[in-house]
Amino acid sequence: MRSASISASHSPAAAPVGARRPKRRGLDLSRVRWWRVAVLGVLGIYFVVPLAATFWFTFYTPGTHQFSLSPYGQIFSAKGFGTSVLLTFKVAVLTIVILYALLIPAMIAVQLRLPKLKPLLESLAMVPLVLSPVALVVGVQTVLGWGTNGNPGTPLFQLAVDLQNGNFPLILPIIYVVIALPFAYRSLDAQLRSVDLKTLVEASRGLGASWPVTIWRAVLPNLRTGLLSGAILTLALVFGEYTISSILQFLPFSVWIVQDSQGATSGQLAPAVSLLSLLLSWAVLFLVSFLGGRRAAGSNRSS
Amino acid sequence: MSVTVTAPVQDASSARGVSLELSGLHRSFGSAHALAGFDLSLAPGEMVAMLGPSGCGKTTALRIVAGFDQPDRGSVSLDGADLTKLPANKRDMGMVFQSYSLFPHLTAGQNVGYGPRLRKVSSAERDKQAKELLELVGMGGMDGRYPHQLSGGQQQRVALARALAVRPKVLLLDEPLSALDAKVRLQLRDEIRRIQQEFGITTLFVTHDQEEALSMADRVAVMRAGRLEQCAAPAELYDRPATPFVAQFVGTMNHLAGKILEPGKVRVAGRELPVDGDCPASGTDVKVLLRPENLDLEPIADAVGTADLPGEGQVLLATFLGATTRLTLRLGDGTEVRADLPSHRVAEFPVGSSVRLVPAPRPVLVVEQDAENADVSEG
Numbered sequence: 001m002r003s004a005s006i007s008a009s010h011s012p013a014a015a016p017v018g019a020r021r022p023k024r025r026g027l028d029l030s031r032v033r034w035w036r037v038a039v040l041g042v043l044g045i046y047f048v049v050p051l052a053a054t055f056w057f058t059f060y061t062p063g064t065h066q067f068s069l070s071p072y073g074q075i076f077s078a079k080g081f082g083t084s085v086l087l088t089f090k091v092a093v094l095t096i097v098i099l100y101a102l103l104i105p106a107m108i109a110v111q112l113r114l115p116k117l118k119p120l121l122e123s124l125a126m127v128p129l130v131l132s133p134v135a136l137v138v139g140v141q142t143v144l145g146w147g148t149n150g151n152p153g154t155p156l157f158q159l160a161v162d163l164q165n166g167n168f169p170l171i172l173p174i175i176y177v178v179i180a181l182p183f184a185y186r187s188l189d190a191q192l193r194s195v196d197l198k199t200l201v202e203a204s205r206g207l208g209a210s211w212p213v214t215i216w217r218a219v220l221p222n223l224r225t226g227l228l229s230g231a232i233l234t235l236a237l238v239f240g241e242y243t244i245s246s247i248l249q250f251l252p253f254s255v256w257i258v259q260d261s262q263g264a265t266s267g268q269l270a271p272a273v274s275l276l277s278l279l280l281s282w283a284v285l286f287l288v289s290f291l292g293g294r295r296a297a298g299s300n301r302s303s
Numbered sequence: 304m305s306v307t308v309t310a311p312v313q314d315a316s317s318a319r320g321v322s323l324e325l326s327g328l329h330r331s332f333g334s335a336h337a338l339a340g341f342d343l344s345l346a347p348g349e350m351v352a353m354l355g356p357s358g359c360g361k362t363t364a365l366r367i368v369a370g371f372d373q374p375d376r377g378s379v380s381l382d383g384a385d386l387t388k389l390p391a392n393k394r395d396m397g398m399v400f401q402s403y404s405l406f407p408h409l410t411a412g413q414n415v416g417y418g419p420r421l422r423k424v425s426s427a428e429r430d431k432q433a434k435e436l437l438e439l440v441g442m443g444g445m446d447g448r449y450p451h452q453l454s455g456g457q458q459q460r461v462a463l464a465r466a467l468a469v470r471p472k473v474l475l476l477d478e479p480l481s482a483l484d485a486k487v488r489l490q491l492r493d494e495i496r497r498i499q500q501e502f503g504i505t506t507l508f509v510t511h512d513q514e515e516a517l518s519m520a521d522r523v524a525v526m527r528a529g530r531l532e533q534c535a536a537p538a539e540l541y542d543r544p545a546t547p548f549v550a551q552f553v554g555t556m557n558h559l560a561g562k563i564l565e566p567g568k569v570r571v572a573g574r575e576l577p578v579d580g581d582c583p584a585s586g587t588d589v590k591v592l593l594r595p596e597n598l599d600l601e602p603i604a605d606a607v608g609t610a611d612l613p614g615e616g617q618v619l620l621a622t623f624l625g626a627t628t629r630l631t632l633r634l635g636d637g638t639e640v641r642a643d644l645p646s647h648r649v650a651e652f653p654v655g656s657s658v659r660l661v662p663a664p665r666p667v668l669v670v671e672q673d674a675e676n677a678d679v680s681e682g
Contacts, residue, residue: 196402202371203404205391207418207469214392217417221408 051275058272071272078269084256087168091252092238094173096231099184102177107188108219111197125185128178133243140175141248169250179244180237184230191226195219228288236281253277321382321472321505322347323368328377330363330529337363338374339529345473350499350506351534352516355526356552361509362477364526368507369475370394381472397466401478403458405450411437411461412446418469436464439498456487463495467502474499474506480515492519513553517541525549545580547670550592557598557640559660560613561591561669569669572614572660579666589669591662595629598642599661600652614660616640618652632658 058071075081110117147160163171197219204218205211220227242254251259257270257277323345330338337360345351353361366372368379370391378387386394405414415436416429424432430446437446440460450458459479466474476495480488496519499506510516516523517537524534525548533545544550561571563585569578571591583589603615616634628649632640640660644652652658 195407196404199400199402199404200406202369202391203398203400203406203465204417205371206369206394206396206398207465208392208395208421209417210392213421218406222406224408 054271071268084253088253092235095176137244137247180234183233187226187230324380329375348503352508352520354516359526360529396473397471398475399462399479415465440464476508557593558590563587577666592668595641595643597663600658603657
């Protein structure tokens with residue numbers, strides 16, 4: 001069952017298309033090819049041109065007609081780079097942890113015990129999609145204001161201050177959990193559909209496993225692909241989120257890029273960092289799908 | 304395939320000697336009563352099959368025994384100890400499910416070792432146990448395979464080994480063969496029975512396949528609408544059904560029009576037969592239940608027979624079954640009747656010929672016409 005779901009999400013349509021190609025070539029060669037080139041061309045222009053332009057901008061200075069890769073060298077020595085990346089990473093990890101701690105038990109409970117609540121859970125999980133981040137953050141500010149505008153020394157005041165601690169603003173993961181909810185829900189839901197959850201749980205319970213052990217040993221391993229893709233989406237979302245953290249005046253990676261470019265001597269640093277972070281996220285994606293694929297391949301072999 | 308290994312892991316004495324008692328079980332889902340006062344008791348080491356039409360509550364009863372469902376009323380007890388309130392993971396029962404239930408992320412060996420691992424059995428001991436149990440179910444050397452590399456029948460074998468690995472007090476089988484093809488089903492049927500007897504483990508078994516129930520179980524519990532109709536050994540169930548429902552549900556049954564002559568006597572197909580069990584008042588029109596093997600035939604000479612006397616009809620079809628041949632007849636009143644004759648006698652009754660039914664002179668069950676209709680619609 002798992003291998004099927006993995007091959008569906010990873011080594012995807014490629015195989016069937018490749019297998020079909022010889023037939024089509026004999027049939028209707030020129031037309032099919034032409035459309036392919038056209039579609040790929042449009043896609044290429046749409047995605048590659050901005051990236052290429054950004055790259056060009058980072059190493060060519062029009063005024064002096066000089067080519068230099070020095071902006072990329074400056075990144076790592078730039079003030080605040082390490083701190084902001086680390087902060088964002090920590091926020092992302094905490095977001096994923098809270099998100100799954102809430103979502104996994106809820107989704108399992110609904111699937112097994114309260115299937116009638118599923119439409120409700122589904123629509124609740126979709127609400128953040130229609131919620132503008134600006135509106136959300138204004139609301140959050142208001143609520144935080146109840147504490148910070150109150151008397152210093154009260155628990156509410158202290159809570160509001162702690163949540164906004166600049167070293168590690170807990171309020172960010174709390175908000176990001178809401179924003180990432182639709183994506184994590186979708187990934188998990190797709191995976192849950194491919195698993196016979198009821199039988200897995202009953203088989204495990206019947207063999208003597210408690211609920212927590214059942215979830216840990218029997219359910220989660222079979223949801224791994226969904227959990228991974230949900231986590232990747234959340235990670236990407238947290239790294240790219242700008243509006244909320246900048247309005248709340250924190251300095252995660254995305255905000256640091258913009259602020260630094262305004263203060264830096266040349267404008268080339270910010271796009272360089274953006275490109276680099278894009279490459280990094282790709283690397284993470286490939287790494288994760290590679291690991292997932294290897295596990296699947298491993299499970300196909302008898303060891 | 305069927306390597307005979309004596310029950311290796313279990314010390315058989317611990318598995319023997321557990322009796323299971325289900326008493327007064329009630330369970331409703333909304334307005335539907337899945338169980339309405341269901342009682343059943345299993346002697347130690349006995350294998351009982353719960354048989355019935357879909358929706359009769361057999362699966363609900365099994366799930367209540369396993370602890371996956373709670374009865375509204377009634378209790379389940381093992382050797383007299385009430386375990387109705389005990390959660391599923393504390394019941395020490397082994398269950399084999401209808402759908403493939405192996406953990407897809409674990410190998411066959413790891414699946415078998417899942418229960419022992421929870422019981423803190425060492426990894427070396429688990430591997431040894433798993434190998435022995437897989438050998439026992441005819442899956443020796445396959446412990447490294449993943450479920451998706453196994454056929455349906457092999458998966459159910461592993462599932463059986465996994466259930467046995469926790470040394471369960473009771474083995475529960477929820478239609479374990481229904482997803483398999485016919486040949487594998489027959490093979491596995493015999494092996495489950497062999498292993499069950501070898502371990503002497505009390506076993507409760509759900510099936511909708513009467514042949515499966517009759518061939519495997521020590522006793523068969525026929526259920527209907529959440530109640531037990533009859534629980535008896537297969538031969539008794541077939542020969543001496545306690546109720547018309549059981550008579551019709553188990554095996555093939557003919558329904559012939561008849562009339563009660565006097566208390567305990569019915570006239571059918573031109574003969575008088577003693578009535579077994581409840582007998583309606585004299586003069587009542589009834590359906591008489593007759594097994595195909597209890598019907599004999601005699602030819603009618605063309606000159607005499609126009610095939611419209613009671614119990615006379617024409618041969619429509621002959622189905623060769625080996626030692627016997629099943630003849631399908633249409634009687635004068637339109638009823639279709641099946642009669643099983645030794646194949647060597649069938650030449651006397653070619654298709655299209657006129658014949659007269661000769662019921663064997665044995666006590667028969669009768670049903671009032673209305674009552675019978677109700678039964679049929681329910682089944």
